[in-house]
Amino acid sequence: MSGILVYSELESTALGLLTVGRELAAEMDKPLAIALLGEGAADQAEASFAHGASRAYVGNDPALAVFQAGAYAAALAQIVDRAQADIILTASTRRGRELAPRLAQKLSAGCVTDATSLSLQEGRLVTERRALGGNTVSRETITSPHQVIAVMPRLFDAQPGSNSVGEVVQVTLELAPSTTNLVERRLKEAGSVNVEEAEVLVCIGRGLSEETDLSMIQNLAAALGGVVGCTRAISHEYHWLSEEQMVGLSGKISSPNLYIGIAISGQIQHTVGILDSNVIVAINKDKNAPIFKIADYGIVGDLYQVVPRLIEQLPGGKADV
C-alpha cells in the first residue's frame, strides 16, 4: 500500500493539490493519482495528467448526485483501496471539512484539517495548523497507516508539469442509496467585496460608533485601492457589513500586501485571519491594545480624528471627506 490520492470538488484546487502532490510523490517514490467523482468529473482527467497525476480513478453513482459526506467518503474509500493509496490529500473547503474526517474514520486513520503547510521532514509528512483558538501553531504528523490531510484552499497554485499522459481507471462503486434530499440551493449574492484576495484590506472593529460612519472607512479603503473587512461584532452582532466581510477564525483568511486594523483590539479570533499580511498597521485609542504587538506601524488615537487625516495625506485621498 503506497500511493498519494488527491480529491477535491473544485477542479482548480485539485490541480493545486496535484502540483504539490507530484513533488511529494517524487520525493517519497509513490505514484500520484486523482479521484474524479460524480457526473462529468471524468472531463478533468486530461488536466489532471498535465498536473502530474499518472492515474485518474473515475466513479459515478446516483448516490453522489446530492452531496452527502457518507456516500462521498464511501466512494473515496473504495478508490483508496483500488489505488492502494496511503496518503489522501484534499482541501479544507466546507465540503472537504465535512468529508475528510468521515473518510479518515472509514479508514481508521488520523486526519488533519485546515493544514496551513505540508512538508516532508525526515521521511514523514509534517503539517501545520492553528490551534488553541489561533494562539499557537501545531506541527503534527499522522501515525496511522492511512493519512488524510485537508489543506487550506488556495494554499497551492496549480502549475502544469512536464508529463501529460496518464491512465483513466473506471471504478464501479457500491454505494447505499442516498437519504439526503436537496430541497433548494440558493447562491449567495456575488461577493462585491472579496476580502480573501484583497491587496489592501482595511478592517473595522467594535470601536465604530455609528453605521453611517462606515462611509469614512470606505473612503479610506478607496483611497488605498482596497476593500473593507470587519470583525465578528460588526457583521454578526451589528449587521453593518455582510458576513462575507468578516475576517478571522470563523470567517475569511486574507494575506494582503497592506492591512489596516481600525478600532480593533487584536483578539486572536480576528488577527488569525490577517497574520500573513505583508505590512500590518493598527489604529486604536488604547495604547495597550494587543494589536500593536503584532503591527508594523501603529497610531494611538481616536479613529474619528486619525482616519480623516490619513485620507487627506494619501496620494489618492480627497481632502473633503
Added chain:
Amino acid sequence: MNIIVCMKQIVDLEQIRIKADSRQPVLDGLPVLFGDFDKCALEESVRIKEKQGGKVTAVAAGSAKLKDTIKEALAIGADEAVILTDAALQGSDTMGSARLLAKAVEKIGDYDLILLGDGSADNYSGQVPPRLAELLNLPQVAFVREMEVLDNKVRAVRDLEDALEVVEVDLPAVISVTGELNTPRLPPLSAILKAGRKPVHTWGPDDLGLTADSLGEAASTIEVLSNLAPLQDRKEIVFEDAEEGVVELVRALQREGVLEQ
C-alpha cells in the same frame, strides 16, 4: 424527540498567555467552559424539546472539572448529563473522542437526533461530528445555520462558501451547527439552582466496554511535534502623537512600497 448534545470542555482561550522566551502557551490553572458553537447546539436542542417534548441529554468528555462545567448545560435546559472524566481518556485524538462519544450514545440508546457544534472553539478541526456519524452509520449535515424538525426528518440549511443548501435528511442524524443558528440563553437563577438537582452520570471505559489501549494517548493517530505561538517578526513602531503619526505612517508606507502611486 430525544436529543443527545455532545459538548467539549475547553480552556478560556482569551486568558491564554504565551511565554515570551519559549513561545509556549500557559494553560495551567485557566478556567474551563463550553465553546459558543456547543452552546448553540444545546440551545437548539432545548428549543426543539420545548416545542415538541422529549428529552435532552448532554454528553461531554474531559477533565474532572466537568463536574462543575456541566452544570451550565443543565441550567440552559439539558434534562440530564453524561460525563466521561476518566484519566485514561486524556490525550485522545479526534478519533478517540469520537469512539468514546459513539459508545456513550449507543449506551444512552433512545435518541432521534444528535447535535454538536461545528468545531470546538480551541482547535476547530471539525472532525468529531463526521467521525461520530460514520461510527454510528448515520447521515450528517455540517455548517447548519438554520434547522427545523419535521416528521422523522430534519430540514437544515447548510452554509457553504458560495451558497446556502437546504437539505432534508432522515432521522436519526448527526447535525453540526454554526454560531448563526441561535443566541444561547443566559439561564435565570432559578434554572441554575434547579440544575444541581438534575441527574449526572459519570461513565468510565468499563461502562462503555472500551479497553485502555483503544483510548487516550495510547490510541492517538496524531503525534504533535510542537505547539507554539507563531514567530512574529513585526516592527512594532507605534506613534503616540496621532497628528504626527499620520504623516510618519504615510511616509513609512511609501517606503514599504505598499501605497498605490
